[in-house]
Amino acid sequence: MAAQAESIEVPTDAELLQAQADLWRHSLYYLTSMALRCVVDLEIPTAIHRLGGVASLPDLMTALSLPSVKMPFLGRVMRVLVNSGVFAADNESEPGMELYRLTPLSRVLVHGVVADEHHSQKYFVLGVTSPHYTEAALGLADWFKKDTEPPVPSPFEEKFGVPLLDEKTALLDEELDDVVNQGVAAHDNLGIATILRECGDIFKGLESLTDCCGGDGTTARALVKAYPHIKCTVLDLPKVIDKAPADGVINYVAGPVMFEAQLLMDMLMMVNTRGGQRDEKHWSELFKKAGFTDYKIVKKLGARSVIEVYP
Numbered sequence: 637m638a639a640q641a642e643s644i645e646v647p648t649d650a651e652l653l654q655a656q657a658d659l660w661r662h663s664l665y666y667l668t669s670m671a672l673r674c675v676v677d678l679e680i681p682t683a684i685h686r687l688g689g690v691a692s693l694p695d696l697m698t699a700l701s702l703p704s705v706k707m708p709f710l711g712r713v714m715r716v717l718v719n720s721g722v723f724a725a726d727n728e729s730e731p732g733m734e735l736y737r738l739t740p741l742s743r744v745l746v747h748g749v750v751a752d753e754h755h756s757q758k759y760f761v762l763g764v765t766s767p768h769y770t771e772a773a774l775g776l777a778d779w780f781k782k783d784t785e786p787p788v789p790s791p792f793e794e795k796f797g798v799p800l801l802d803e804k805t806a807l808l809d810e811e812l813d814d815v816v817n818q819g820v821a822a823h824d825n826l827g828i829a830t831i832l833r834e835c836g837d838i839f840k841g842l843e844s845l846t847d848c849c850g851g852d853g854t855t856a857r858a859l860v861k862a863y864p865h866i867k868c869t870v871l872d873l874p875k876v877i878d879k880a881p882a883d884g885v886i887n888y889v890a891g892p893v894m895f896e897a898q899l900l901m902d903m904l905m906m907v908n909t910r911g912g913q914r915d916e917k918h919w920s921e922l923f924k925k926a927g928f929t930d931y932k933i934v935k936k937l938g939a940r941s942v943i944e945v946y947p
Contacts, residue, residue, distance in 0.1 A: 666770075671716045673765040676758050678702075680714075681738060681745040684723075690735050707732075744826065753829040755822045755854070763819035768812050771795060803875055817876065821851035828855045832862050835935050835942045839863045851876055853886040860885055919943065 647655060675681065683699045684691045691699070693714070697707050714736060718725045722742050726735040738746070747756045763769070772792040779791040790799065798804040801820070806813040832839070839845075839859065843866065847856045850870035860868050867887070870880070874890035882888075916933070923931050928945040935942045 668716060668720055669765050671713045672722060672761060674713055675717060675722070676745055676761045679747060679758075681742040682747045684736060684738055684742070685746045685749070690737050692735055693732060696736070755825040757819075757822050757826065759815050760819035760823050763812075763816040766812060766815065768792070768796065768809065801873075803873065806875070817851075820849075821854065824849065824851060825854045825858075828858045831935075831942060832858065836862075838934060838942060838944065839866065842866050844869070846871055848872075852880045853888065856886045857883075 678700055680696060680700070683696055687695055687699060693707050693711050696702070696710065697704055702710065711732065711734070714723060714725070714734070717723050718734075718736070721739060724737045724739050726737070727733045744755070744757045745761065746754070747758045749756070769792075772790070772795050775791050775795050779794060782794075784794075793799045796808050798808045801816065805816070840863065842863070845856075845859065845866055846869045847853075847859075848871045850856055850872055853868075853870045856868040856870050859866060868885075869887040869889055870877070871889050872880075877888045877890040880886075880888050920931065923945050926945075928947060931943055931945045933941050934944050
């Protein structure tokens with residue numbers, strides 16, 4: 637056991653003031669997530685879109701049928717989200733007269749728009765900020781202290797008795813199960829148009845493709861639409877496959893799957909599933925174990941990448 641330190645380095649006044657500000661920011665940052673959930677629940681991005689892309693607070697209060705007495709409070713929520721880049725605002729120097737506009741981030745939260753390249757992330761936000769997710773995260777300290785035999789359950793599974801993204805999740809809460817599955821599908825489908833534009837040469841030589849965790853086949857259908865010669869198969873959970881449209885274009889196969897994501901997503905997965913973020917080294921090891929001899933990262937697209945593997 638390490639010896640107890642008898643003294644501590646005292647920060648300078650400037651360091652102390654900065655540390656206090658940073659402490660507030662880190663401790664209260666969850667309120668940004670809750671503010672984001674609030675405006676998604678109220679469908680404010682959709683309201684701004686329907687109002688022509690620009691809206692004042694009175695415009696939003698009227699469009700959403702909100703009590704006028706709450707207008708100053710909505711302004712405070714919007715100010716937080718303007719500061720974090722969710723919205724943009726003009727006339728910020730005149731309280732109550734701000735004109736709010738959509739940013740690229742809030743555009744992907746607009747719901748109810750039918751467009752090939754638009755996949756609303758509304759349900760992704762509602763899923764990852766849901767009470768079940770936050771309760772699981774609040775139990776992290778207790779989860780770390782508990783000695784458990786492998787396989788170690790996720791904090792979510794330990795808290796609620798069922799794993800997330802599983803057939804049993806609906807037994808816990810049908811609404812949560814539906815929201816999470818819609819959120820995963822929206823997240824997975826968001827970047828497909830960019831991939832098709834940036835990596836088109838990869839698909840021209842393919843005869844077949846399997847989309848693991850492919851959901852309702854939205855991504856696969858986009859691929860087939862762009863490259864009709866490709867035979868696409870979607871692999872996902874039986875409960876997801878059962879709801880997929882039987883259009884004869886996509887071959888659906890039900891099977892056990894695991895979803896994985898990125899740095900904060902790694903924490904999300906640790907708390908709610910047994911998944912985790914993989915870096916290039918981990919992917920390389922996985923490809924070798926699967927029997928492939930080599931791989932190539934063809935294109936990096938933000939937090940995602942397209943990887944070719946070779947037999």
